[in-house]
Amino acid sequence: MKILPEIEAMHEEMTKWRHTIHMHPETAFEEYKTSDFVAEKLESFGLEVHRGLAKTGVVGTLKSGTGNRAIGLRADMDALDLQELNEFEHRSRIDGKMHGCGHDGHTVMLLGAAKYLSETKNFDGTVQFIFQPAEENVAGGRVMIADGLFEKFPVDSVYGMHNMPGFEVGEFAVCKGPMMASADFFEARIIGNGGHGAFPHQTVDPIVIAAEVINGWQKIAARNVDPLKAAVVTVGEIHGGHTTNVIPEDVVMRGTTRAFEPEVQDLIEANMHRILKGICEAHGASCEFTYDRRYAPTINTSDETDEAIATMQELVGEEKVNTNVTPVMGAEDFSWMLRERPGCYVMIANGAGEGSCHIHNPNYDFNDQILPLGATYWARLTERILSAEAA
Numbered sequence: 001m002k003i004l005p006e007i008e009a010m011h012e013e014m015t016k017w018r019h020t021i022h023m024h025p026e027t028a029f030e031e032y033k034t035s036d037f038v039a040e041k042l043e044s045f046g047l048e049v050h051r052g053l054a055k056t057g058v059v060g061t062l063k064s065g066t067g068n069r070a071i072g073l074r075a076d077m078d079a080l081d082l083q084e085l086n087e088f089e090h091r092s093r094i095d096g097k098m099h100g101c102g103h104d105g106h107t108v109m110l111l112g113a114a115k116y117l118s119e120t121k122n123f124d125g126t127v128q129f130i131f132q133p134a135e136e137n138v139a140g141g142r143v144m145i146a147d148g149l150f151e152k153f154p155v156d157s158v159y160g161m162h163n164m165p166g167f168e169v170g171e172f173a174v175c176k177g178p179m180m181a182s183a184d185f186f187e188a189r190i191i192g193n194g195g196h197g198a199f200p201h202q203t204v205d206p207i208v209i210a211a212e213v214i215n216g217w218q219k220i221a222a223r224n225v226d227p228l229k230a231a232v233v234t235v236g237e238i239h240g241g242h243t244t245n246v247i248p249e250d251v252v253m254r255g256t257t258r259a260f261e262p263e264v265q266d267l268i269e270a271n272m273h274r275i276l277k278g279i280c281e282a283h284g285a286s287c288e289f290t291y292d293r294r295y296a297p298t299i300n301t302s303d304e305t306d307e308a309i310a311t312m313q314e315l316v317g318e319e320k321v322n323t324n325v326t327p328v329m330g331a332e333d334f335s336w337m338l339r340e341r342p343g344c345y346v347m348i349a350n351g352a353g354e355g356s357c358h359i360h361n362p363n364y365d366f367n368d369q370i371l372p373l374g375a376t377y378w379a380r381l382t383e384r385i386l387s388a389e390a391a
């Protein structure tokens, strides 16, 4: 692996930063200590620091030379509502919260790159270091865009990176086009007419209707969406009734849908609503339906993905970069930045085999071994795209 020597020399320091952040996990829009930490570091490297975008977001601006080109590099800072089961020294000190997705590592890799680039300035143009809150559940990336991220901090292209357990340290994965799905969230309420469980003919039973609605929704992916396109409709919650012999007044269902294309999102939303209304009407019930397009599909653009691939291959060699990774139905709010600017989102391996477990697992930990590789990726990507020689 071709790690920049200046960054290799920071390995111990970066590991300490990572452990500090890991011990103090903060969740959506409450990343106060984490954003203080990030802002202090960026200021100490001499960057211009802006706070308060999407409440706890931080943007650090670094300029070099006279060029007008600009890129955005983005890391997420938030933790999960998860009780950590690890017992090592740097385990979470906050009950019920944990850096179980490795955003502590993402934050530190980008800080490491900021430190290196502020010292070496071997590029021409502007780098916006974007530290965003609330990646999990509530799409802080969407809020950053709504708060004017790219109007206030203009960039030509934008880049993101996530760690992924399950493949070997020193490997990367990416693909052009859709890499992760949209994640929309819905809530449906079926309003019937409750009564005695032994006298169903005097009621409108929302539980029986809900069963039919769920079956109907499953036919959207099976019968309505083009079989060559991907779609998921998952009902993850169903609430109705409280005892054995009473038919309840209503049933509430919540869940998520996934797709790679806006047209498929449109079709899923319209058909879910139509099926719900139709079945409720058929049985004399009424309904309510809300549908929130919270995460757009993550779509990597071609030229920017080529730059990312060339950078990764320079660091670890061609055979260690999977350039055609299979897309997944998981979602990522970096997608909102990719909707506004061309760019690329890559996966950096967190390691495989014994001791490695998946993200969102209470035994997960970001692998400190990859901190210098991730920071070097950011640094070399910047030096490639904003090359001082080409200026």
Ligand SMILES: [Zn+2]
Pocket (backbone or CB within 6 Å): 100, 101, 136, 359, 360
């Ligand atoms: Zn996560």
Ligand SMILES: [Zn+2]
Pocket (backbone or CB within 6 Å): 101, 102, 103, 135, 162
């Ligand atoms: Zn994550």
